[in-house]
Amino acid sequence: MPEVRLVNVSKKFDKIVAVxxxxxxxxxxxxxxxxxxxxxxxxxxxxxxxxxxxxxxxxIYIENRLVNPFPPENRDIGFVFQQYALFPHMNVWDNxxxxxxxxxxxxxxxxxxxxxxxxxxxxxxxxxxxxxxxSGGMMQRVGLARALAAGAKLLLLDExxxxxxxxxxxxxxxxxxxxxxxxxxxxxxxxxxxxxxMVISDRIAVMRKGKILQVGTxxxxxxxxxxxxxxxxxxxxxxxxxxVLKVNKKESFIGLRGGLxxxxxxxxxxxxxxxxxxxxxELLIVKKGRERKVDSLFGQVERLRFEGANIRYEIRLENExxxxxxxxxxxxxxxxxxxxxxxxxxxxxxxxxxYPEKGLRAELALE
Amino acid sequence: MGQIFGDPSLxxxxxAAIYASFAIAIFVSIIDVVAGLPTAWLITRSxxxxxxxxxxxxxxxxxxxxxxLGYSLLLFWSSPEGISSLFGGSLVSPxxxxxxxxxxAFSYPVIVxxxxxxLLDYEREYEEAARTLGAAPxxxxxxxxxxxxxxxxxxxxxxxxxxxxxxTGATIMVAGAFENxxxxxxxxxxxxxxxxxxxxxxxSFILIAISCMIFAAVRLLGPRLKMPIRKVWPATERxxxxxxxxxxxxxxxxxxxxxxxxxxxxxVVLPAIYAIxxxxxxxxxxxxxxxxxxxxxxxxxxxxxxxxxxxxTMVGLPxxxxxxxxxxxxxxSAILDVLVNVPMIVPSIALGISLSIFWKNFAFMPEIxxxxxxxLSITYPYFVRSMAAAIxxxxxxxxxAARTLGxxxxxVFRTIILPxxxxxxxxxxxxxxxxxxxxTGATxxxxxxxxxxxxxxEWVKGAVPATSLEIGLGCGILVVLSFIILLILRLVVRGxx
Numbered sequence: 001m002p003e004v005r006l007v008n009v010s011k012k013f014d015k016i017v018a019v020x021x022x023x024x025x026x027x028x029x030x031x032x033x034x035x036x037x038x039x040x041x042x043x044x045x046x047x048x049x050x051x052x053x054x055x056x057x058x059x060i061y062i063e064n065r066l067v068n069p070f071p072p073e074n075r076d077i078g079f080v081f082q083q084y085a086l087f088p089h090m091n092v093w094d095n096x097x098x099x100x101x102x103x104x105x106x107x108x109x110x111x112x113x114x115x116x117x118x119x120x121x122x123x124x125x126x127x128x129x130x131x132x133x134x135s136g137g138m139m140q141r142v143g144l145a146r147a148l149a150a151g152a153k154l155l156l157l158d159e160x161x162x163x164x165x166x167x168x169x170x171x172x173x174x175x176x177x178x179x180x181x182x183x184x185x186x187x188x189x190x191x192x193x194x195x196x197x198m199v200i201s202d203r204i205a206v207m208r209k210g211k212i213l214q215v216g217t218x219x220x221x222x223x224x225x226x227x228x229x230x231x232x233x234x235x236x237x238x239x240x241x242x243x244v245l246k247v248n249k250k251e252s253f254i255g256l257r258g259g260l261x262x263x264x265x266x267x268x269x270x271x272x273x274x275x276x277x278x279x280x281x282e283l284l285i286v287k288k289g290r291e292r293k294v295d296s297l298f299g300q301v302e303r304l305r306f307e308g309a310n311i312r313y314e315i316r317l318e319n320e321x322x323x324x325x326x327x328x329x330x331x332x333x334x335x336x337x338x339x340x341x342x343x344x345x346x347x348x349x350x351x352x353x354x355y356p357e358k359g360l361r362a363e364l365a366l367e
Numbered sequence: 368m369g370q371i372f373g374d375p376s377l378x379x380x381x382x383a384a385i386y387a388s389f390a391i392a393i394f395v396s397i398i399d400v401v402a403g404l405p406t407a408w409l410i411t412r413s414x415x416x417x418x419x420x421x422x423x424x425x426x427x428x429x430x431x432x433x434x435x436l437g438y439s440l441l442l443f444w445s446s447p448e449g450i451s452s453l454f455g456g457s458l459v460s461p462x463x464x465x466x467x468x469x470x471x472a473f474s475y476p477v478i479v480x481x482x483x484x485x486l487l488d489y490e491r492e493y494e495e496a497a498r499t500l501g502a503a504p505x506x507x508x509x510x511x512x513x514x515x516x517x518x519x520x521x522x523x524x525x526x527x528x529x530x531x532x533x534x535t536g537a538t539i540m541v542a543g544a545f546e547n548x549x550x551x552x553x554x555x556x557x558x559x560x561x562x563x564x565x566x567x568x569x570x571s572f573i574l575i576a577i578s579c580m581i582f583a584a585v586r587l588l589g590p591r592l593k594m595p596i597r598k599v600w601p602a603t604e605r606x607x608x609x610x611x612x613x614x615x616x617x618x619x620x621x622x623x624x625x626x627x628x629x630x631x632x633x634x635v636v637l638p639a640i641y642a643i644x645x646x647x648x649x650x651x652x653x654x655x656x657x658x659x660x661x662x663x664x665x666x667x668x669x670x671x672x673x674x675x676x677x678x679x680t681m682v683g684l685p686x687x688x689x690x691x692x693x694x695x696x697x698x699x700s701a702i703l704d705v706l707v708n709v710p711m712i713v714p715s716i717a718l719g720i721s722l723s724i725f726w727k728n729f730a731f732m733p734e735i736x737x738x739x740x741x742x743l744s745i746t747y748p749y750f751v752r753s754m755a756a757a758i759x760x761x762x763x764x765x766x767x768a769a770r771t772l773g774x775x776x777x778x779v780f781r782t783i784i785l786p787x788x789x790x791x792x793x794x795x796x797x798x799x800x801x802x803x804x805x806x807t808g809a810t811x812x813x814x815x816x817x818x819x820x821x822x823x824x825e826w827v828k829g830a831v832p833a834t835s836l837e838i839g840l841g842c843g844i845l846v847v848l849s850f851i852i853l854l855i856l857r858l859v860v861r862g863x864x
Contacts, residue, residue: 052495072498073605079499085492089514099500102510102599150500 002063002154002186003028009058018044020210033189033197036207037366042190051075078147082159084139086131093127099150117145137168155187173200194234206230228353232364237278238323244273258319266352274355281326285344297343301335381570384551392531395470399527403478405620411486425479432805434820435842437537439635440469461543472628474527485519504608521589533715536807536820540827548574549716553811571717578713638839647836668819672803675742679750679799687754711748719812734814741809746802750795757791
């Protein structure tokens with residue numbers, strides 16, 4: 001099982017920096033995701049690992065072997081494309097056995113692995129079909145079988161579910177992980193869908209503007225984002241701008257706009273420092289009426305949206321700033337629009353970040 | 368038609384000529400595809416800035432009228448002033464080999480153009496997928512890229528074939544005593560031996576019939592054609608994909624282009640420049656001697672080209688629209704499509720013979736009318752085809768959107784389709800114009816009027832005494848005028864859309 005290591009890898013296209021000095025290690029047998037908005041450089045990074053793009057600088061190691069000088073065909077990889085890239089002039093069988101064919105494996109071995117892979121993706125009975133006769137989900141399953149049949153132990157997936165319908169996407173994502181784990185592969189999966197990355201990955205690297213902001217398990221990224229962008233891109237967060245009023249060994253008080261203040265357990269930021277307080281909408285508690293207590297804010301429900309399992313309240317705080325609260329839709333009593341409410345603000349669950357140099361909006365921007 | 372069967376020498380001449388036509392056309396088309404594909408590859412894949420120059424240069428033989436090309440090649444390969452001077456005497460004397468070289472040179476840009484377009488449209492992802500599955504570049508190309516590009520390869524083969532089978536004027540210039548179909552017909556037509564018409568009809572019919580058969584066969588069998596070798600030799604193919612071999616291939620490609628296409632095609636520039644410096648140009652401009660006829664024929668050629676282009680545009684637009692949008696049903700469109708292609712694939716001189724025999728029954732048809740008709744039928748495929756393809760590329764939703772906004776069909780056509788296909792329309796018009804100005808075969812078949820290329824053929828063949836400087840200048844003027852007209856057309860339609 002291969003391990004993949006990138007050391008200070010950079011790539012420019014004309015004057016645009018696609019990948020900016022990235023170092024990264026993907027462990028043996030890991031299902032690893034590169035997550036980020038479009039244009040963040042994740043696909044370029046993946047294509048560099050595959051050898052489809054040459055890095056301007058830096059080294060790429062697969063199984064401790066420096067692969068920079070090797071063309072894609074000598075890197076022993078499997079690559080799955082967003083638009084499948086199934087050869088249109090070949091049927092399913094010829095597509096899947098293409099790798100063994102160009103590697104001149106023996107006929108028997110080729111037959112065996114072709115059959116095995118097609119059975120695994122449950123398309124053996126369609127081996128005579130042309131790609132144009134298959135549905136999107138089938139095509140991608142063939143694409144996967146083809147990549148695996150070439151015998152690679154490193155699977156690279158470039159937005160493999162991006163072109164599929166929502167339901168198929170949900171089904172296939174678990175299959176991808178299961179196949180990779182069953183065959184003991186190392187997988188690197190590129191996606192812009194944080195939900196997808198969360199459920200299939202052992203670890204995730206969040207990228208923005210050619211750089212990796214944070215690498216961690218889905219739980220780490222969700223619970224302990226190290227960056228405002230990560231807090232927003234993985235899951236969802238409310239952001240309140242303010243400055244540190246008071247800080248002691250256990251806690252700090254952050255002054256918000258309009259004279260409001262909240263308590264946090266953060267002690268890393270000094271007095272008067274400009275900060276951003278982030279809190280997930282599902283961690284906020286909301287109650288009818290106004291009841292002054294510690295760790296609470298007042299507001300008024302502006303809008304509510306029924307999302308199925310959850311209900312989403314958009315609440316205007318006293319200082320006119322908006323805040324979102326998400327509650328279970330079926331097990332809580334709904335609030336009405338216009339209702340005055342008290343929001344319980346859990347001091348132990350909010351995160352405090354230093355205020356970004358270029359402003360909060362610029363820091364959260366996807367492009 | 369009786370006397371051709373009663374004259375064994377005539378019939379053996381005719382068969383030999385027909386055989387020569389097809390043998391040369393097939394051979395030339397194959398080597399053209401083999402040589403043109405690497406050039407297109409180089410143009411689309413290499414990152415060097417010089418390649419846009421190569422791209423433009425590759426079009427040169429396309430714009431230059433074929434008779435000029437013929438004379439240029441004749442000078443280059445055969446005359447003591449050309450490359451032969453290096454070898455003492457004539458390197459390639461007029462004959463079948465020179466015809467092959469000529470047809471190779473004028474079909475080459477067609478192949479390059481078609482293949483560049485196909486390569487630009489080709490999804491590189493297929494090739495990348497093959498590479499990630501372990502295929503060396505050569506393996507990926509021959510197992511994935513070429514099969515996917517097969518329709519374009521076949522189309523470019525057919526275009527080269529059609530051009531080779533049709534070309535008459537330049538071929539006459541370089542043929543010497545050798546005869547292919549069109550030369551045989553033109554000789555027979557000029558000699559006007561008693562009862563020659565039967566032989567004309569016979570040869571024309573055979574040429575048209577075999578051309579159509581080949582076209583139909585390629586259409587039917589082409590899609591079933593498989594790449595011959597399925598087996599893969601990974602180590603060997605990897606070696607053949609190495610950068611050394613690639614550099615060698617690119618070098619050979621450029622060499623073939625320079626030595627066999629570009630330099631011979633432009634060689635006529637030398638006598639033309641010399642004619643300018645030694646005063647021949649003054650005689651020409653004053654219209655003294657043979658030049659009077661020259662200017663008349665030039666005027667005839669361009670006037671004819673203009674009329675043909677105008678009529679074709681007006682008649683061709685609705686046909687193109689019908690084909691592209693299948694308004695009359697798919698079957699009708701398919702039939703129309705084939706009908707449109709026929710004049711393109713049959714030898715133009717044979718088509719001309721067929722037209723002139725048809726119109727002979729109608730005494731009211733003036734010679735000039737016949738000439739216009741002949742040029743119209745030869746050139747309209749070029750316009751209709753490029754226009755139909757362009758209309759097909761316009762997303763039908765644009766049309767639907769305009770209709771839902773209240774546009775009537777004609778308004779939609781005028782305000783949406785036409786602006787979006789303007790470039791293809793101009794490209795089609797340019798093709799019609801250059802084709803008409805270049806056309807010799809059909810002109811020879813239907814009239815004794817002399818267009819510029821017909822006149823130049825006569826000069827070269829010595830029917831009118833002309834020096835090589837005069838011929839060179841005559842060709843040069845034709846080239847310069849063609850360029851100017853093209854340039855004006857391009858400037859007129861400039862803009863982003």
